[in-house]
Amino acid sequence: MSLSEIKNPNDAWIIHREEINTLQDGVCDIYVVLDVITGRCLEMETSKNLPSSSQILELIKKSCSQVNTTPQKIYILKKDPLAEVVQAVCSGLKIAFDVATQQALNPFISDFTNSFKQFKCGKNEFIDKNNDVSPEEIEAFIPDTYGPCPCASGKKYRFCCQKAFKDITYAMCEAQDGHLDKALYYMKQAEDKIGLTAEILCRYAISWSFFDSQKTQEFLAKALLANPNHPRTNYILGIESVEKKDYQSAITYYQKAIDHYPIEDKFHLNETYNNLGTAYYKLENYQMAKESWEKALVLLPSDKMVANNLFQCIYTNSAVPKELRTIRPGH
Numbered sequence: 001m002s003l004s005e006i007k008n009p010n011d012a013w014i015i016h017r018e019e020i021n022t023l024q025d026g027v028c029d030i031y032v033v034l035d036v037i038t039g040r041c042l043e044m045e046t047s048k049n050l051p052s053s054s055q056i057l058e059l060i061k062k063s064c065s066q067v068n069t070t071p072q073k074i075y076i077l078k079k080d081p082l083a084e085v086v087q088a089v090c091s092g093l094k095i096a097f098d099v100a101t102q103q104a105l106n107p108f109i110s111d112f113t114n115s116f117k118q119f120k121c122g123k124n125e126f127i128d129k130n131n132d133v134s135p136e137e138i139e140a141f142i143p144d145t146y147g148p149c150p151c152a153s154g155k156k157y158r159f160c161c162q163k164a165f166k167d168i169t170y171a172m173c174e175a176q177d178g179h180l181d182k183a184l185y186y187m188k189q190a191e192d193k194i195g196l197t198a199e200i201l202c203r204y205a206i207s208w209s210f211f212d213s214q215k216t217q218e219f220l221a222k223a224l225l226a227n228p229n230h231p232r233t234n235y236i237l238g239i240e241s242v243e244k245k246d247y248q249s250a251i252t253y254y255q256k257a258i259d260h261y262p263i264e265d266k267f268h269l270n271e272t273y274n275n276l277g278t279a280y281y282k283l284e285n286y287q288m289a290k291e292s293w294e295k296a297l298v299l300l301p302s303d304k305m306v307a308n309n310l311f312q313c314i315y316t317n318s319a320v321p322k323e324l325r326t327i328r329p330g331h
């Protein structure tokens, strides 16, 4: 029985997780049990952390008592971190279980999802800014907050840098607008939330970079001391090396950043591979430039800048050896 074959109310339910940003608690999850046919929301629960199996069991039981029946099947989004827990609970309750793709679930959850639009984290800003990116790409592009943190701490993003995400964002905007005091104020807020981690030290460096290059260097050095593998610090050192036309060092830094960004972090990997390609290109290493840009394009196929680099600097560049001027299959 697939989602489209379901005919009767309460034959199948969807357990759906929506991540929202609340004023009081910051990021939290809302769990809902939705009936596939009627779209009715049977139960709803909010949670700061991933619910335990007993909480999920409770959620399903409450939904059952709402309608005095048990569904034949429960669906959940394929990559939802809760999928395994729900599967175990369903098997205990003798309810069939299946995962479904975002695309398959969308018709059934979109009304619900839209009602939370204004509270959602990150995703909408990203869509607004990137009109020609497909919804599937966006799904793949925004790391799940239960995924590994881009700062390479090994912690989940949600329990690491996300706690300071807003303060860091404000600080970056203020610094860019020339307001050092305000930037440092927000950085202090961020520091108070997650401590003086490599990520925070690196963000101090970025804040200072608009005002004082010596301070910038001091903070970058401190960030590397805190974590030599910190991806963003290595990425920034790569950019600085490019500015000094030291492309070989830039390549080393970019490669280190790539080695330590979580593989789920397509956003930063795309950006770093693009820069890596440019550094190789400056050294006229066309083979590696091509490989780096192609990797960047695989991570974000609609990236026009990378596609342009490949087209102008490789595929149609007569300085490039002919055997390299071919688009590899699948690109």
Ligand SMILES: [Zn+2]
Pocket: 149, 150, 151, 152, 153, 157, 160, 161, 162, 199
């Ligand atoms: Zn982190």
